[in-house]
Amino acid sequence: MAAKAAFRTVFKTTSPINWFPGHMNTAKNSMKAQLGNIDVIIEVRDARIPFSSANPLLDGIGNHKPRLVVLNKSDLANSNMKARVEARFEDAGMDSLFTSVAKGKHIQKILQWCTTHGKSQFQQTAGTVVMVVGVPNVGKSSLINSFRSISSSLKLAKGKKKATVGATPGVTVRTDIFKVNESPAIYVMDTPGVMLPNIPSPDVGLKLALTGAIKDEVVGTELIADYMLFTLNRMGSTQYVKALGLAAPTDDIEEVFEAVVRPSGGVGKPEDTRRLLAATYLLKEYRRGAFGTFTLDPI
Numbered sequence: 001m002a003a004k005a006a007f008r009t010v011f012k013t014t015s016p017i018n019w020f021p022g023h024m025n026t027a028k029n030s031m032k033a034q035l036g037n038i039d040v041i042i043e044v045r046d047a048r049i050p051f052s053s054a055n056p057l058l059d060g061i062g063n064h065k066p067r068l069v070v071l072n073k074s075d076l077a078n079s080n081m082k083a084r085v086e087a088r089f090e091d092a093g094m095d096s097l098f099t100s101v102a103k104g105k106h107i108q109k110i111l112q113w114c115t116t117h118g119k120s121q122f123q124q125t126a127g128t129v130v131m132v133v134g135v136p137n138v139g140k141s142s143l144i145n146s147f148r149s150i151s152s153s154l155k156l157a158k159g160k161k162k163a164t165v166g167a168t169p170g171v172t173v174r175t176d177i178f179k180v181n182e183s184p185a186i187y188v189m190d191t192p193g194v195m196l197p198n199i200p201s202p203d204v205g206l207k208l209a210l211t212g213a214i215k216d217e218v219v220g221t222e223l224i225a226d227y228m229l230f231t232l233n234r235m236g237s238t239q240y241v242k243a244l245g246l247a248a249p250t251d252d253i254e255e256v257f258e259a260v261v262r263p264s265g266g267v268g269k270p271e272d273t274r275r276l277l278a279a280t281y282l283l284k285e286y287r288r289g290a291f292g293t294f295t296l297d298p299i
């Protein structure tokens with residue numbers, strides 16, 4: 001345990017992290033323009049960072065409409081934190097629900113919430129209209145597709161338009177509307193992920209980057225991998241040691257990069273490429289839960 005005492009207690013970064021491409025501002029304006037047609041809002045956040053994946057810009061959109069905060073990717077979050085996170089939302093007077101689209105959890109409950117809270121202008125005639133908002137890559141499009149896959153009459157038949165899902169942030173670049181339920185009729189609007197225009201601290205920026213909400217290249221893939229190692233050690237999680245075949249926990253990301261040269265495809269490549277391939281591999285493993293499940297926000 002002597003080595004552990006020397007591990008970093010603070011993660012040093014140099015530059016502030018910001019990522020707010022033009023299409024996000026356009027998306028924000030288009031969401032505002034559509035509000036008159038919307039009954040309820042689903043705000044999707046990442047269950048691993050239930051507070052850091054909030055976006056004050058999105059709070060300002062339709063703040064008078066009923067809103068459900070969906071904490072998606074709960075399969076990757078620490079399940080021991082769930083009750084405490086739920087209590088925090090309850091204390092703040094906000095409706096929240098943990099889901100995992102990947103595991104098909106609670107999808108029906110979300111639709112039920114929409115019909116209960118969408119006692120709306122249009123419900124008698126057209127149905128409930130839902131707008132799905134959130135920071136990039138939290139699973140908005142995946143959630144919409146999963147709504148449709150549980151609706152027997154609206155199954156995602158071949159050739160039917162799907163919400164576009166991708167492993168990298170910023171995949172959805174325009175607003176689209178989908179009918180997800182027949183009776184009662186529910187329409188859902190998919191919107192592009194919108195990042196915080198000003199990320200309040202490097203720590204929040206790094207958490208957003210580590211969970212995949214910010215493009216890796218904006219922050220630096222190797223830096224995010226180092227932050228990953230830092231958080232794993234800070235939490236006392238050693239699953240990565242066994243998973244990567246290391247002899248012991250380490251605070252040195254270069255040592256970890258060296259350990260994954262082979263599985264990351266870096267053998268025989270120049271050093272820069274080798275480091276980038278190693279960092280990319282480590283983040284992919286982390287993001288699929290190979291090193292454990294984590295809640296990164298202090299609760």
Ligand SMILES: Nc1nc2c(ncn2[C@@H]2O[C@H](COP(=O)(O)OP(=O)(O)OP(=O)(O)O)[C@@H](O)[C@H]2O)c(=O)[nH]1
Pocket residue numbers: 072073074075076099100101102103134135136137138139140141142143164165166167168169170171172173191192193194
């Ligand atoms: N592990 C896990 N992965 C998920 C879950 N939901 C979605 N994903 C994955 O997360 C990635 C992003 O999903 P999208 O549905 O494209 O996310 P989005 O919020 O629409 O992304 P943008 O278009 O960038 O705003 C994809 O690789 C999905 O397969 C989940 O519950 N668990």
